[in-house]
Amino acid sequence: MDNVLSFKRGSTPLLISMPHPGILLTPAVEAGLVEEAKRLGDTDWHIPRLYDFADELGASTLEACYSRYVIDLNRPQDDAPLYASATTGLFPATLFTGEPLYRAGCEPSREERARYLAEIWQPYHQTLAAELARLKAEFGYALLFDAHSIRSCVPHLFDGLLPDFNLGTNAGASCDPQLSERLLAVCAAARDYSHVLNGRFKGGHITRHYGQPQAQVHAVQLELAQCTYMEEQVPFDYRADLAEPTQEVLRDLLQAMLEWGRERYGR
Template sequence: MKLPFTLLSPSQENCLPLVFDSPHSGINFPSDFKSEVPLSQLKSGWDAFIDDLWQDAVKVGGHLLHADFSRMYIDPNRAPNDIDPALLDAPWHECQPTKYSERGMGLIRRYALPNVAMYKEPLSRAQIEHRIKHYYQPYHQALSATLAKLHQDFGAVWHIDCHSMKSKGNGMNIDNGVARPDIILGDNLGQAAGAEFVQVVEDAFSKRGYNVVRNTPYKGGYLVTHYGNIKDNRHSMQIEINRALYMNEKAFTPNDNYHNFKQDISQVVKDIADYVSANV
């Protein structure tokens, strides 16, 4: 079976303890996925082109991991037991739904968009376990192993979880109807990444003219809270990019600013790499 992710690594001579991951940039749906929701609506959860925008991470010594499967199938940025019992055909003790499941956006999506149900029929425990075993766990194993090896080699590791966001929140979001800034940095209110590192990332965007906000409304999801541990010199933060900066949100195509924005991201990546290099 083909691996459900792509992991790009730098040369050994150029390697830094720096990892970028994009859990939502996949758009593939495995053959067992059955839904009547049209692809145009399923794409609403797709972090389109995020893996491409951050591609230069590898040139400066970073690793870049991205999922090849859609988060609408199973979401790597959720806890493995964040399962909505309403999706199942029978009770299952593993279900421990969080605030994400309450909004229909747990490990397995209940809704594609507000009031647009993903499934007409309940799912079985076996179906969900299959998704966890063959898609979710391999992604996390790749990320965990990469972070662990770098931490072992360097004594520290810096992880950036890369996302995109709609320019305005919808009814499934906690900021429904609110216009969003250019960039939102999430460090779980300072608990997942060192303040100096977060400031470097903020400065990298703001000095290029972008409006940057921290932790509102996104503090960082499961990946940031699970892998960040400042006391152990493991720094993890989330970057949310406003889609209007680089794409046509309705057509899911790059806009006229795509190339310029990608160049800016390349410079942001370089600033981050320079910081990491100076601290190992």
């Protein structure tokens, strides 16, 4: 498959992973979707644009180009469930609303899905793993920031309104606790925004699998409420007036990660 991912190598120990902004569909997926799904409403809209300051920080960036409706890059390849509550799988069958993703009997075949695993999931994770290994070899450690967004209200997945900044560290297992404390301090200083650590979103497969602080790889997931930077309804427009102050907080979070790494490891 072409245009599976976009990767740019940086000059600091930080890698920003963006597994869900993609909107490309395979013919088999597109042909089977219900009308509501064709709007791609569960996309992490505009995430690459929101993090367009990454170059200034010297961060590496990895961006998926295919929709999560084809295959979810933040799920393990064996499709083991990550949450006890409602969620979606490696090959999603439902929308975030809980409604079916496909018309009855129109799901991609087992052979098609095996191809998606080999040609979309594997290249993303191979690139991610290789870049973390490169960063660790060059700097002695690596920092992984897994960047996500979601509508602020999805009753099927969580009650009420989601906080603006939802940090996840796999209940403290994916990064040094001093790093998560540093990030919480940044969020607390951003008084116009709400935040939580390891609330509804504790980190998906990427955070849980690659975050190995005992091996000097520290991973953090951010699930950002989309109301902080865009219109949450069709046509899902980017709102620069909302996004600019949100970007300042995101920049502060990533700078805090880099500063913590330099203090902790001396480089």
